[in-house]
Amino acid sequence: MTEPVRLAKRVAALAQCSRREAEMYIEGGWVRVDGVTIEEPQFKVLEQHIEIDPHAQLEPAEPATLVLHKPAGITVDDARALIREESHADDDSSGVRMLKRHFARLVSPLSLPDKASGLVVFTQDWRVKRRLEEDLDRIEQELVVEVTGKLAPNGLALLNHGLSFDNYALPPIKVSWQNETHLRFALKRIAPDRVERMCNAVGLKVVAIKRIRVGRIPMARLQPGHWRYLAGTDRF
Numbered sequence: 001m002t003e004p005v006r007l008a009k010r011v012a013a014l015a016q017c018s019r020r021e022a023e024m025y026i027e028g029g030w031v032r033v034d035g036v037t038i039e040e041p042q043f044k045v046l047e048q049h050i051e052i053d054p055h056a057q058l059e060p061a062e063p064a065t066l067v068l069h070k071p072a073g074i075t076v077d078d079a080r081a082l083i084r085e086e087s088h089a090d091d092d093s094s095g096v097r098m099l100k101r102h103f104a105r106l107v108s109p110l111s112l113p114d115k116a117s118g119l120v121v122f123t124q125d126w127r128v129k130r131r132l133e134e135d136l137d138r139i140e141q142e143l144v145v146e147v148t149g150k151l152a153p154n155g156l157a158l159l160n161h162g163l164s165f166d167n168y169a170l171p172p173i174k175v176s177w178q179n180e181t182h183l184r185f186a187l188k189r190i191a192p193d194r195v196e197r198m199c200n201a202v203g204l205k206v207v208a209i210k211r212i213r214v215g216r217i218p219m220a221r222l223q224p225g226h227w228r229y230l231a232g233t234d235r236f
Contacts, residue, residue: 024061031056
């Protein structure tokens with residue numbers, strides 16, 4: 001062989017399969033070139049050693065959905081850069097095989113204020129994106145909010161239901177004291193960026209906000225700046 005050829009062509013010859021099947025092996029992370037996993041079918045090879053994982057499965061690579069513990073003080077867009085191999089949670093129990101392709105074309109359908117920390121969802125799956133956007137009013141988000149100041153009389157009841165902003169009455173939610181400095185918000189139909197204004201309206205100043213759950217997906221022990229996959233069986 002004197003001219004480089006596409007890796008998919010070499011794999012098709014080695015595996016005695018079609019070019020499309022060879023591309024599926026490569027895109028699935030099952031092919032190594034000189035010991036390095038290559039996921040691009042168009043990668044050019046010449047005389048390198050090519051091997052196909054003996055456990056390779058001939059199936060298309062599914063779009064990934066993952067959750068990240070966003071640190072406070074950065075935007076959701078900037079937090080996307082934290083999703084890389086070295087920040088993958090050690091205790092990820094999803095069973096999803098990490099692929100480089102999972103780090104591309106990620107979108108985050110749920111907003112979170114820059115000053116807030118906590119659970120952020122990133123996905124490549126249009127079905128997940130549509131679910132989080134179209135059904136957002138039915139998905140409960142849980143926040144822990146650190147506050148200072150003196151709560152106004154009947155302030156807790158107002159947080160649960162009774163506040164109005166810009167001629168719009170906020171829907172009822174669940175707000176309770178977690179301890180003497182932290183409130184727990186379980187809310188639907190109210191975006192997290194409204195929480196600070198709500199607290200200010202009842203005499204409290206917000207020190208920190210952390211989102212710890214979206215629907216049935218908890219943040220659990222996920223550390224700041226780390227991420228994990230959601231399994232195909234996980235549901236919001």
